[in-house]
Amino acid sequence: MNLEERLVALLGACPSMRVVLQIHAQVITNGLSKQPNFLTSRFIAFCSSSPLGDVRYARAVFDRVVRPSVFMWNSMIRGCSITGNLAANDGFSLYKRMHSENEAKPNSFTFNFVLKSCAAAVAVEEGKEVHAHVAKSGCFWSPHIRTTMVSMYVKCGEVSDAQQAFDEMTERSLVAWSALVSGYASAGMTTKALDLFRDMQLAGVTPDEVTLVGVISACAQAGALKMGRWVHAYVEKRTVQLDVVLGTALVDMYSKCGCIETARQLFVEMPRRDTMLWTCMIMGLAAHGLACDALEVFSQMKLENVRQDAVTFIAVLSACAHGGLVAEGKSCFDLMIKNGISPQVEHYACMVDLLCRAGQVDEAYEFVRDMPLKPNAVMWRTLLVACRNSGNVTMGEAIGKCLLEAEPFSGENYVLFSNLYAACSRWEEVGIVRKMMKQRRVKANPGCSSVEIDGVVLEFLKWDESYPRAKELYSVLHHLMLAVRNGGYDEFRTSAVLRDIGDEGDFLSERTAKRCF
Numbered sequence: 001m002n003l004e005e006r007l008v009a010l011l012g013a014c015p016s017m018r019v020v021l022q023i024h025a026q027v028i029t030n031g032l033s034k035q036p037n038f039l040t041s042r043f044i045a046f047c048s049s050s051p052l053g054d055v056r057y058a059r060a061v062f063d064r065v066v067r068p069s070v071f072m073w074n075s076m077i078r079g080c081s082i083t084g085n086l087a088a089n090d091g092f093s094l095y096k097r098m099h100s101e102n103e104a105k106p107n108s109f110t111f112n113f114v115l116k117s118c119a120a121a122v123a124v125e126e127g128k129e130v131h132a133h134v135a136k137s138g139c140f141w142s143p144h145i146r147t148t149m150v151s152m153y154v155k156c157g158e159v160s161d162a163q164q165a166f167d168e169m170t171e172r173s174l175v176a177w178s179a180l181v182s183g184y185a186s187a188g189m190t191t192k193a194l195d196l197f198r199d200m201q202l203a204g205v206t207p208d209e210v211t212l213v214g215v216i217s218a219c220a221q222a223g224a225l226k227m228g229r230w231v232h233a234y235v236e237k238r239t240v241q242l243d244v245v246l247g248t249a250l251v252d253m254y255s256k257c258g259c260i261e262t263a264r265q266l267f268v269e270m271p272r273r274d275t276m277l278w279t280c281m282i283m284g285l286a287a288h289g290l291a292c293d294a295l296e297v298f299s300q301m302k303l304e305n306v307r308q309d310a311v312t313f314i315a316v317l318s319a320c321a322h323g324g325l326v327a328e329g330k331s332c333f334d335l336m337i338k339n340g341i342s343p344q345v346e347h348y349a350c351m352v353d354l355l356c357r358a359g360q361v362d363e364a365y366e367f368v369r370d371m372p373l374k375p376n377a378v379m380w381r382t383l384l385v386a387c388r389n390s391g392n393v394t395m396g397e398a399i400g401k402c403l404l405e406a407e408p409f410s411g412e413n414y415v416l417f418s419n420l421y422a423a424c425s426r427w428e429e430v431g432i433v434r435k436m437m438k439q440r441r442v443k444a445n446p447g448c449s450s451v452e453i454d455g456v457v458l459e460f461l462k463w464d465e466s467y468p469r470a471k472e473l474y475s476v477l478h479h480l481m482l483a484v485r486n487g488g489y490d491e492f493r494t495s496a497v498l499r500d501i502g503d504e505g506d507f508l509s510e511r512t513a514k515r516c517f
Contacts, residue, residue, distance in 0.1 A: 077095055162179070191222065213249045244273065298316050361390055
């Protein structure tokens with residue numbers, strides 16, 4: 001066995017980066033570092049991709065090699081996609097350099113690794129350029145590359161491009177199905193996610209944990225309880241391991257679909273509970289108005305020494321806001337800072353919501369003015385609604401102007417601002433806000449609701465007559481509105497807001513159309 005073979009054997013059994021450096025010293029001493037030999041290739045591959053390696057050191061070695069082999073290029077590009085230690089676009093930069101030097105021809109592994117690198121960097125334009133190169137090469141129909149392409153577009157948020165790449169596949173892998181289902185769920189396109197899952201079943205593809213998490217997330221967003229229960233039953237029937245990720249998705253789904261006790265039971269029965277699962281349970285209880293129960297779970301979380309993160313405190317502060325627990329909310333905010341977690345905009349927004357719900361609008365306004373971060377539109381909207389409810393028009397006017405400066409092209413903001421004036425019958429100011437909205441060509445987006453019937457999720461826009469039985473729906477809706485008003489609904493507030501919106505039915509339609517189904 002010669003020296004190079006001995007060093008290769010040592011590298012294969014290397015226990016740490018320290019030993020790697022010692023081996024590399026032998027490589028340099030014996031003049032083996034500048035040639036694209038097998039030892040140098042293995043050294044670069046180890047340093048760039050191994051958990052024990054150092055991708056920056058691999059890059060330093062790679063840059064000294066004269067005419068690197070395709071294997072070396074691939075090793076470096078792969079390292080950029082999995083380590084995150086280099087600049088986000090280094091994988092694509094290496095690929096461009098490889099492409100321009102034209103000394104090593106990219107192969108299917110190269111395309112696969114560079115697409116993964118683009119996905120890790122959320123670099124969709126670079127990914128599209130690689131897509132074009134793949135189309136010109138002989139690797140276009142490789143199922144592995146097409147699958148990676150679908151995943152890349154999904155991670156970059158381009159689900160339409162992902163769907164197109166998926167449709168062009170002759171062999172659709174489980175990974176491709178899972179990636180697209182998860183992509184639609186993440187994009188809030190729940191109906192498409194559930195439709196794709198049904199297509200997956202018809203195609204005879206057995207879903208894995210990743211697919212099931214994506215489907216459950218879609219069910220949670222759409223309120224599709226029946227489908228969510230079916231997936232849960234599928235998990236139990238197929239003896240799919242209910243790990244913490246899948247368990248968290250189920251707890252979230254049941255919470256958002258109104259089955260908080262089922263969610264709680266699942267939470268209790270989970271053999272292992274991480275920070276995300278605890279946070280999900282707290283958030284679910286908060287959304288159901290069970291503030292004291294949410295704080296009790298938070299106390300239990302602390303007793304079990306589970307790490308709390310920034311999202312945990314958003315959930316806790318949200319619970320305090322829903323329950324009107326001002327003192328407890330302030331205490332949790334102080335505890336977060338004491339634990340070394342710097343408050344973000346979301347935490348400040350929760351505190352503003354907490355104070356506004358408790359009727360402490362002046363303190364909330366002062367809190368926003370004194371906070372070290374720039375207030376976002378959510379905070380201004382919360383304050384504006386609170387001013388409308390308390391009749392504080394003077395403060396509301398100042399807040400409304402700040403809101404329109406922060407988000408001048410959101411129709412919702414103009415509607416809320418005009419509601420402030422409409423609530424006290426100041427119709428001239430309502431007209432001014434409406435005129436401003438028209439001059440800026442801003443339109444309010446129509447409300448959209450979804451409901452599950454017989455396992456099918458239906459979506460509809462406000463006063464949309466394009467779906468079947470629309471006339472029957474609105475007939476029942478009309479009688480419901482009459483019943484609400486006859487039941488003693490606050491006519492003053494209703495009429496004020498109706499005048500602002502401009503259509504007598506709009507005020508109640510968004511809240512009652514879904515129930516009407």
